[in-house]
Amino acid sequence: DAGVTQSPTHLIKTRGQQVTLRCSPKSGHDTVSWYQQALGQGPQFIFQYYEEEERQRGNFPDRFSGHQFPNYSSELNVNALLLGDSALYLCASSWGSAGGSNEQFFGPGTRLTVL
Amino acid sequence: GNSVTQMEGPVTLSEEAFLTINCTYTATGYPSLFWYVQYPGEGLQLLLKATKADDKGSNKGFEATYRKETTSFHLEKGSVQVSDSAVYFCALSGYSSASKIIFGSGTRLSIRP
Numbered sequence: 001d002a003g004v005t006q007s008p009t010h011l012i013k014t015r016g017q018q019v020t021l022r023c024s025p026k027s028g029h030d031t032v033s034w035y036q037q038a039l040g041q042g043p044q045f046i047f048q049y050y051e052e053e054e055r056q057r058g059n060f061p062d063r064f065s066g067h068q069f070p071n072y073s074s075e076l077n078v079n080a081l082l083l084g085d086s087a088l089y090l091c092a093s094s095w096g097s098a099g100g101s102n103e104q105f106f107g108p109g110t111r112l113t114v115l
Numbered sequence: 116g117n118s119v120t121q122m123e124g125p126v127t128l129s130e131e132a133f134l135t136i137n138c139t140y141t142a143t144g145y146p147s148l149f150w151y152v153q154y155p156g157e158g159l160q161l162l163l164k165a166t167k168a169d170d171k172g173s174n175k176g177f178e179a180t181y182r183k184e185t186t187s188f189h190l191e192k193g194s195v196q197v198s199d200s201a202v203y204f205c206a207l208s209g210y211s212s213a214s215k216i217i218f219g220s221g222t223r224l225s226i227r228p
Binding site for chain 1: 119147151157158159160161164204206208209210211213214215216217218219220221
């Protein structure tokens with residue numbers, strides 16, 4: 001079992017650019033959640049995808065968008081990058097159907113640096 | 116809204132010392148409570164969890180008890196090792212599989228040999 005995988009590992013962008021981060025969930029999981037972890041802080045919930053739709057969203061601007069594919073993998077897109085978007089972006093997967101556990105399994109993260 | 120407050124770090128202890136990291140929460144309803152650990156250069160790993168009042172979660176010598184009366188979920192270990200050096204996050208989540216996880220700000224723990 002490969003667990004949750006994310007790509008790329010590291011990314012450097014400049015202000016105003018756009019970025020796409022990718023996540024493959026753990027085998028058997030159908031739900032993907034994304035979190036932003038700023039340096040020295042706890043992760044903050046961005047949004048969650050289930051059945052290819054955004055199921056809930058945290059307090060992040062519309063510059064942050066996502067997508068889930070039929071194979072349950074997911075992308076996080078950030079437009080018009082700001083310096084403050086520099087962070088570790090974590091993907092977590094879970095079994096989201098009725099009766100599923102609230103336990104989420106995290107990937108190693110993508111470190112985004114905005115210059 | 117729901118929130119988690121945990122002891123600020125960094126915490127530095129000698130090997131074999133007793134560890135307590137305090138965590139309190141504010142939540143409506145009956146959340147599940149978690150401790151996650153983040154080792155240097157690695158992702159978040161679930162350390163232990165408790166899903167209802169008076170439950171005790173335990174793993175790798177760490178323990179935490181869900182105390183509804185004090186809204187607390189303090190992490191303890193009787194004898195820490197150098198390999199326990201990491202950042203520890205207290206967190207809560209609703210009972211549903213659709214629930215997001217709300218994290219505390221993290222406590223960095225360093226263990227001296």
